[in-house]
Amino acid sequence: MSHFAFGPIIHEQGVLFRLWAPLQEKIGLRIDDGPLLPMTAADGGWRILDVKDAGAGTRYRFVLEDGLEIPDPASRHQPDGLKGPSEVVDPSHYLWRTPDWRGRPWEDSVVYELHVGAFTPEGTFKSAAAKLPYLADLGVTVIQLMPLAEFPGRWGWGYDGVLHYAPYSGYGAPDDLKAFVDEAHRHGLSVMLDVVYNHFGPDGNYMGLYAPLFTERHHTPWGAGINYDDTDSKLVRDYVIQNAIYWIDEFRMDGLRLDAVHAIDDTSDEHLLAELARRVRAAAGDRIVHLVVENEHNDPTLLERDATGMPLAYTAQWNDDIHHALHVAATGETVGYYADYQALPQDLGRALTEGFIYQGQEMPYRGSTRGGASAHLPAQAFIAFIQNHDQIGNRAFGDRLVDFAEDNALSAISAIYLLSPQIPMLFMGEEWASARPFPYFCDFDDDLNQKVREGRGKEMSRLPGFEPEHADKIPDPTSEETFLSAKVDWEECADDLAGNSLDFYKTLLAIRREKVIPLLKQTLQTASYQTEATRLDVSWRYDNAVLSLSVNLGADAVPAREETRGDILWRSHRDTDGLRAPWSVIWTIEAA
Template sequence: MQLGAHYLDAGRCEFSVWAPRARQVELKLDSPHERILPMTRQERGYWRIVVDDVLPGACYQFRLDDEKDRPDPASGYQPDSVHGPSQVIDHEAFAWSDRDWKGRPLSEMVIYELHVGTFTQEGTFEAIIPRLEELRDMGITAIELMPVAQFPGTRNWGYDGVFPFAVQNSYGGPEGLKKLVDAAHQADLAVILDVVYNHLGPEGNYLRDFGPYFTDHYRTAWGEAINFDGPHSDEVRRYFLQNALYWFRHFHIDALRLDAVHAINDFSAKPFLQELVEQTEEFSAGNRRECLLIAESDLNDARLIRPEKLGGIGMHAQWSDDFHHALHVLLTEESLGYYADFGHIGDLVKALREGFILSWRYSEFRKRHHGNSSADRPAEQFVVCSQNHDQVGNRMRGERLISLAGFEAAKLAAGAVILSPYIPLLFMGEEYGEDRPFPYFVSFDDDELIEGVRAGRKREFKDFHQEGEPPDPQDPATFDSARIDWASRRKGDKGAMNAFYRELLRLRRDHPVLNRCDNRQLEGWGMEGQRVLWLRRHHEKDEVWMLMNFNRAVAQCPFPARTGSWRKLIDSADRQWRGPGARLPARIEGGQQVELPPHSLALFTKES
């Protein structure tokens, strides 16, 4: 049974909803004239009706027990708001041109995360399309959209969505998203969609009027937990499983990034996430294209990405927070909050070798041991970054790395991420050194809720002991401050940064060692006193050395390879990239003494 409004043909439409506690459910239609029609109760609390004389574009609601008119929990579109009626969508009407698209394997992905509302001045799906070609030419192979499920108002990160099936109206609705995905596939770009299955937003959240979607058995940082393992949880799970397949089937999405799966409380013998993996793989096989699941989790539990046959859940990949934290602390020397667990060159070395740093290691932040080993997991299962929406936007003022650590440090971070053996993720604008912030923003209607959000933001920074006031999330100026200045990407330092990123991505694509997601043929060494990291990567007869100086002063050391001749491929200190001037020669002999400028990175390849 397909939840929601399922347009059949010739003016016929099937409506289905789960409302187990209702004594009576009616369909309230407004087109071609207003009608109120009784629905028939099915097994397990489902209600269904097939109606003639209904065309796409018709608006409707469900009336519960002759008391409440509510939008459809599985609404495909909310044209007016989260409080208005739902609209019938004919998903078969869109003329796709990506029939030959089969998806991209993880090992080929270079991800570009963007927020639809602030990536362009227009803030729509269609406004992104003219920029796709440039992203592809730069070396991006996948775009990742922050959540687009319908949220209140027009300004939101997307994590306050309350209609998981409905595409945000202010972004262009379902038609706009389909146009973007189709254009991306034509540009040879995969599309990843961020989805939220651990909570729903507070305003316009009508699910509890229909059934026990939530449970008070657990709590999350955002309030009520979703009922994934209690009474009636089969139907709740079905709702979210259908949602995942809905994006794959009707919008041709290539991968889902699952927000904060550590907040999905589920002690079932077969957890929801495992069932999601099974159904995704079944869909992929049946449709002959690869659909992927990428998790976000702070548990550092490799079972999440370990195959089911090895006792795992089987997610295809996950974000690596440890890599970000280790890199960030080396560059900024911040040590508050969760950054207290990092700060050594050896931390980044371990992240490059294994993925997780906290692998049942004591966490000063948590005051307990944390994580388990991911050393057996292949590199293509980890997404790494120096910036993302969380790590930038969850700062009090939303400062980007370049504002915190400077121009040279930002180049060093770019090299560490892009030349790593893992899947690199770039956050919109970082590729040209965008220095505009990305603060948290909302546009709620409820005054009490707005004040609660403001107070909550202040509490969030307690662990970081930050003083002052965060930007007002409700103020339109806070949202406007987050719009990236795309036009500046070719000017001055930004133009040099953009060229530097392009060259890093070219090297990753073209070099026979760097174009492999492989952390097996890799060795790293750290010189803690000098804050220098050496990284060797190799494959068959090819070999590269990466030298990284995280010191604010010049570092002196021997070239790490003791023998052979080595040719420099890139040096972040070169004046070509507006650096202070390179101290490393274009060619060097193994064991030769070298000097590394502050916050610099250089890459050498072995001469044949």
């Protein structure tokens, strides 16, 4: 018997179909192209029907009172896409080759974010699995997949998912995703999935017609808020929380990254985020599972630890503050939200030692306060990066740092974030300095596509990288050409320039594995920084060693604070006697 309340249940005689539809008087079920079968009303607004001889592979739709045929909101597979019939899947069909995998400690993590559809020419789970030996050799330990919940169209980022239990059919069948996770575990790699619970995609979302999915109590940039705290909200909460458990349980994901949790409004006694973390961790049992948030509010309470240092709810947060500081340092860009990150090198020192730069202060560009005190949290509560899907895709042309940052500056910020005690995250292709863009792309119906084009056009002039003289060349987010331009070019990886960058990343990740990660398993005693002109000196004191960084974030040489002490882990070799050269970076370690 399935322990999930949503979706069909396979049993010896057939399949029990069920749908929560309290807003409809009657619901029908259509198997394949057969006759309409009336479903039976059950307590709480449920409709159920037991169909003999149905089983794995059976395709079906629910039929509303007005005759509209819809997929199962808890469909496990949509072989013909979002608006086609749902297919019954037997969760026991796949035989795992790594049944004893229990996960990896968070301190070991080097995260690699990828989009399945753009990671390989084929854009499938199977083709992505073929690249796993490469990723293991690179030195990453965690693969973070951009959202997979079935979304509309032939391409998309995945953040407009509609059927949250069905892996996107364009990438392959559910067993193909399981095989990807299985193969990753065989190579010692964890797999995390990006999930979106702050809104549901607009195209192909029928759930509001038959269930109280939305509430006017809250509003979001996407419209009415999701009903997490209004009348009949319990099953809406269960739909989402059980979905989180489903990915951990049936697909053996090693964790989840929750998108834009600041947009989840909930006035319940136990906030949805707290209940989700509690129930997911309980369901995981003895497996190591990591929960990560994206949170524009920089709320440190989500990241609190118990007396042993274990997360009470969420393991870590994407640290936009450190990204913004590193980006401004390397590029000099101050457009948009980057305007609030010009206090270098002080901002970067604070981000490296305390996590958040803004801990309750007013942000001039934002026009409001942001964040809370975070210095008491371990460095591993923060994920550092210089590129990700958002920060590249939020540029007018989706261009990467390699296109507009000087080589020395880019190497410097790479060396900073890859060896810092915070958890580093790479974006696919970054390691070989890929110049392929990653613009926003989607494929909705004609009406929504036009609205996206118009909205993107209005917003372009405010995005980084916008140049008025090139406005007519901005990519159409709904075109196939834009999607294809985002596909990783693996031939790039073979040229000499890429080889130099790839060796650079491999070297730094090997140093991290051998020297930095052992420190993260100790207790951090103190973290401090000093600045002079454009020079930044940072120290982290652990139980038996001190990790130190000295970097010049400017284009002119500056005096070094003192003689280099301890063993040099890595240096850029651009220093002269007594001076810290432009974009010079030195990492050292010495006994405490």
